[in-house]
Amino acid sequence: MKFAFNVSLKNIRRRPFRSAALGALVMLLTICLFLGAEVILSLQGGLDAYRSRLGADVIVTPSSASAHGSVDDIFLQGITGNYYMSEKDIKKAADTDGVQSISRQFYLTSAKAGCCSARVQIIGFEPETDFSVLPWIKESYSGEIRNGDIVVGSEISVPSDRQIKFYGKKYNVAAILGKTGTGLDNAVFTGYDTIKEMARSAADIISRKEFSGVNIDNTASALLIRVKDGYDPQTVADDINIHITKVQAKASKSMISGLSDGLSGISGIIAVLVGAVWVFCFIIMLMVFALLSNERKKEFAVFRIIGASGKMLTAVMAGETAVLCLAGSAAGLLVSVPLCFPLSDMIHSSLSLPLLMPDGAVLAALCAGAAVIPLITGVLISLASAVRITKAETGLLLREGA
């Protein structure tokens, strides 16, 4: 067996151009498979992160929030500002027919000044009622978020003492959240009592006009509503928009559906492109291996006449192909794995699409898949060629190949 493997290796080594061309073809196929699948999974991951971030059926923000962006941008991209709704409007929204439960969120922008470590969006949530932020936090942190604790997005730089200063006071970083691929990775999360304390300090320190006339204790920047069974979220949102003039309500399904459709479309296009390139590479591999086996008819006939059985010949052909495919795949992965990070960043920044790269285990599985698929393809093609050759009369093969 070792001898046969050495014979295969010698054939590969002593025909460097042919071997390099085949290896390059497999490399191309591996790159295409790996990067294509990685982008599709990243888009899917981004969409899933959006979905899990939502959790609510209806989102309500003050009308003044529209100056900062659409409800979609505010809620999904973490583009927040300092805008607040009155206690009266919150109560009206809670009393709307079909509302089952409500959870308040309080947004605050930190200042780019000596009082704050960094300018970020701070999102305060009610731990008792929250169904949107806590499940996400629990993926990274299972402890209790006490008064004075903050939880930060994955892109926030945390000092070694795990203390971040906002409006003159230091807060303890209890946890760093997993990446979502959205603007929320740059946000800071905390309980309602802590953010109210921050807001009071902000009002004292920089006398922000946004706080004038706002009762910090009883206000909210956004309401997350879950509707009762049998109620249509869109109807509830419409009801709120009609009856409460100073707020804007939106059904979350309508927020995600456009994005979901867009992502599905892009994923579909990428899948089709990857499929097309794969079919193209498969056809090229089929042609190349068929041409090669035709060109090597004489050599295989010689193996036959010196005693190689059909099985032995098949093993030689499959062995050679396997070595070439594995080498090509390894080269392909060496190129594509480092490329997948900047490629994701590029897609994220140029297309403004949410991308969440798969975790290490999924990436490892992708690497294995991208290496195994060309290997199986190549070996199957060479097996088909081997069967064709072993069925032919050796004398004829020798004459044809001469």
Next chain:
Amino acid sequence: MSLLELKDVSKVYGELHALEKANLKVDKGEWIAIMGPSGSGKSTMMNIIGCMDRPSSGQVIFDGRDITKESRKKLTEFHRDKIGLVFQQFHLINYLNAVENVMVAQYYHSMPDEKEALEALERVGLKDRARHLPSQLSGGEQQRVCIARALINSPELILADEPTGNLDEANENIVLDIFRQLHKEGTSLIVVTHDPEVGEVAQRIVRLDHGKIISDKKNESFSEGE
């Protein structure tokens, strides 16, 4: 005792009757030349005897066994054990050096043994060229590697198709000397040739024309010591 017997063997390719009802008996240790012009059916006969092709009809009895009825797998095993092939075009594996070309035949037969392979090359006077690739060897040297490869598994029959067809006179004589030596040692030889000089060193000369055996005579001028 008969080593090989062809009984009414025919081979038809479409309309072409390459071999027609050929009958031939080869005794153990015999040296036969099969002669005839191009297209006379020499190579077809060689391919059938060498298990590289099957007859359209008739029987090929080798060592008392009808090999026309054998499965492809059995035929490969049979051919591997009993027959060594030598070709005009040498048919060496061009990416393997001389000793590796010999060892590959050992590998497919049983297991490769470099020492034995080098001895086989020494026997044909090529031990010092053992590490050369076929492209680095002359035609005569390549033919001797081909003979060493054919001999390595101690076959009962050496089947040579125009073994001197691509060689100059000096190399032709070297190859014929090797055949003489093999014959002395008791190996059976069938040499297909259209060269009268090569044919006339054999014990028996079989002539073919248009797929038919037209004569089968003992060579009166044959001499062991020649």
